[in-house]
Amino acid sequence: MRRTRRSSSRLRIIPVLGLLAALLLPLCFTFAPRATAAPAADPVRVMPLGDSITGSPGCWRAVLWNRLQNSGYTDIDFVGTLPPQGCGQSHDGDNEGHGGELVTNVADQNLLPGRLAATRPDIVVMHFGTNDVWSSIAPDRILAAYTKLVTQMRASHPDMRILVAQLIPMNPGSCAACAQRVVDFNARIPDWARATSTERSPITVVDQWTGFSTATDTYDGVHPNASGDAKIAARWFPALAAVLDAGVPENPGGPGEPAACTARFRAVSTWQGGYQGEVTVTNTSASAASGWTATVVPASGARIGQVWNGTLSTAADGTATVTNAAWNGTLAPGASATFGFVATTPATAGAPAATVTCTAKSSAA
Numbered sequence: 474m475r476r477t478r479r480s481s482s483r484l485r486i487i488p489v490l491g492l493l494a495a496l497l498l499p500l501c502f503t504f505a506p507r508a509t510a511a512p513a514a515d516p517v518r519v520m521p522l523g524d525s526i527t528g529s530p531g532c533w534r535a536v537l538w539n540r541l542q543n544s545g546y547t548d549i550d551f552v553g554t555l556p557p558q559g560c561g562q563s564h565d566g567d568n569e570g571h572g573g574e575l576v577t578n579v580a581d582q583n584l585l586p587g588r589l590a591a592t593r594p595d596i597v598v599m600h601f602g603t604n605d606v607w608s609s610i611a612p613d614r615i616l617a618a619y620t621k622l623v624t625q626m627r628a629s630h631p632d633m634r635i636l637v638a639q640l641i642p643m644n645p646g647s648c649a650a651c652a653q654r655v656v657d658f659n660a661r662i663p664d665w666a667r668a669t670s671t672e673r674s675p676i677t678v679v680d681q682w683t684g685f686s687t688a689t690d691t692y693d694g695v696h697p698n699a700s701g702d703a704k705i706a707a708r709w710f711p712a713l714a715a716v717l718d719a720g721v722p723e724n725p726g727g728p729g730e731p732a733a734c735t736a737r738f739r740a741v742s743t744w745q746g747g748y749q750g751e752v753t754v755t756n757t758s759a760s761a762a763s764g765w766t767a768t769v770v771p772a773s774g775a776r777i778g779q780v781w782n783g784t785l786s787t788a789a790d791g792t793a794t795v796t797n798a799a800w801n802g803t804l805a806p807g808a809s810a811t812f813g814f815v816a817t818t819p820a821t822a823g824a825p826a827a828t829v830t831c832t833a834k835s836s837a838a
Contacts, residue, residue: 528570
């Protein structure tokens with residue numbers, strides 16, 4: 474009988490425990506932490522950079538965008554300060570293709586840093602120099618402009634991936650010499666790219682010239698028609714896809730990274746055999762800079778022999794590097810520092826000119 478009563482008592486306890494479990498179970502679910510989805514990664518930002526071949530309307534961008542989307546590259550964002558110009562198909566039309574621009578003017582006037590700051594690209598796809606070639610500007614000067622733009626890109630994003638085109642052919646009726654000038658300039662680009670590329674910020678050369686016909690792929694000997702747009706997009710696609718497949722590091726923008734800056738040259742006075750010049754370095758980033766370095770490449774064989782408001786070192790080829798003085802290295806956002814110099818020139822030199830670039834160190838470093 475006792476055994477039976479113990480069993481009966483146990484049977485009465487089980488329903489009570491079951492009732493308590495039933496009451497507590499919803500409380501467990503109520504207080505369990507809610508799962509949180511991982512934040513989505515930012516899209517890779519691609520800037521199409523150039524002149525009217527890239528913009529106005531530059532419909533190869535629409536063809537390229539849709540091919541990327543259809544191939545699974547959907548986590549991208551074409552960026553630029555210019556809006557879409559149509560093209561008759563849906564696409565991300567933001568771009569930096571300014572009709573009529575010369576790459577040498579963009580470099581000389583320091584137009585790119587502001588555009589980079591406004592759009593923050595991870596990759597630049599550049600077809601630039603058609604107007605410079607048309608204007609018979611020397612390849613050395615165009616490539617110096619390329620170098621300055623690359624320096625500014627890397628100041629904006631130290632891991633910038635850069636795709637540079639060998640220009641499409643050009644044969645306008647008003648420029649009989651343009652066709653050969655493009656050939657001559659394109660021949661210089663691969664060596665320039667090898668010398669300028671770095672492991673952290675590689676430059677890829679994309680041949681847009683071979684197989685492109687001004688007779689069938691342009692409507693005026695210069696600007697691409699629908700056939701030309703398709704060919705240009707087809708050449709960009711594998712190169713850009715390879716960069717996207719390899720992965721582009723996010724722009725850290727943190728301590729130790731260079732602050733963005735621009736450098737501007739002007740001639741103050743000239744005389745037979747020399748001139749006085751000055752360079753203004755401006756901090757174009759949103760954070761303070763604790764120091765800066767400017768590189769000055771004088772034109773026409775000039776040599777810099779004296780500098781004030783900075784410290785000078787000169788390479789064998791005449792390239793001058795000037796670092797800030799102890800008292801003018803700290804620059805608040807938007808602030809500038811100016812250094813002056815005296816240069817000697819050959820008797821045959823023309824008007825004073827120089828290619829100038831700069832780098833700045835973040836004060837957070």
